[in-house]
Amino acid sequence: MFTETKSRLGWRTGASRFTMKEQLELLQSFDPAERAQAGQQLVELGLTRCAELLLDHAANEFDNRVLAAVAGAVVQAPPKPKESRRAKELREWAAAELERSALEEAFMGSDPDAVAFPPEPDFQSAGLEPVPEPEPLPVRVPVGPVDVVEAAAVPAPVEYRFEVPEPVAQPIEYRPAEIEYRLTEQPVEPSASEPIEYRFEGPAPVAGYEVEAYEPETYEPAAPPFISWRPPADDDISGGTNGDAAGNGNGNGHDPGAGRERLQLTPRG
Known part of the structure; x- marks a missing residue:
């Protein structure tokens, strides 16, 4: 007995859930009558179970006819001793909606009837000829299979032949690639310069001096040579009146004890 009652309760619960899901899908329809x-x-499934869903839908519904139908069903539903808070709010909303609809109908009247299409004109009673209907357009008839006799009457295709001359071998002309010559910068050796005459202005050396001219040790372009002279063996040198800076002169500004003297000259003009 207990198992049978439990199975019946489960069947009823499953059936009500399926019905509730089906009605929720219809509640989103575009047709106001279906909503x-x-x-x-x-509402017939129970206010406690559907109060939340109906209140959410009523806030977004824009058709007054749907709102009036739902509110009328809620008001006509018998009250139960234990109803939820949302069920009581649904009953209050239904009463306020019916009152608003009654006031709106009293001041503005009921909804106007749907506009009917005008009846078709009676041409015979007015003595007029009806407008002739346009002729239908010709229908394209499909072509059936072609017979063998008709296919044989079709002329055979004509074959045209054109003579094409054979290609003649052309002589090949060999042209070597052009060679490009470029001048590269190479070091140029210095050319022999012309002899330069150097003149030394001063007191003429006395007889016995050895004069020697030679190039510098390191090569420098346009560098003047060195000139050196050596005094004679004896210290008896005459001539000249100038002495050195130390006062030990011998008449030509040269110290005999200094040995070989080197003097680098620069050319004039």
Whole structure:
């Protein structure tokens, strides 16, 4: 007995859930009549179970006819001793909606009837000829299979032949690639310079001096040579009146004890 009662309760619960899901899908329909019918079916399933869904839908519904149908079904539903807070709010909303609809109908009247299409004109009673209907356009008839006799009457294709001359071998002309010559910068040896005459202005050396001229040790372009002279063996040198800076002169500004003297000259002009 307990198992049978439990199975019946489970079957009823599953059936009500399926019906509730089906009505929720109809509640989102574009047809106002289907939405109103779905709202009434949800009210029959129980206000406590469907109060939350109906309140959310009523806040977004824009058709007054659907709102009036749902509100009428909620008001007509018998009250139960233990109803949820949302069920009581749904009953309050239904009463306020019916009152608003009654006031709106009293001041503005009921909804106007749908506009009917005008009747078709009676040409015979007015003595007029009806407008002739346009002729239908010709229908394209499909072509059936072609017979063998008709296919044989079709002329055979004509074959045209054109003579094409054979290609003649052309002589090949060999042209070597052009060679490009470029001058590269190479070091140029210095050319022999012309002899330069150097003149030394001063007191003429006395007889016995050895004069020697030679180039510098390191090569420098346009560098003047060195000139050196050596005094004679004896210290008896005459001539000249100038002495050195130390006062030990011998008449020509040269110290005999200094040995070989080197003097680098620069050319004039």
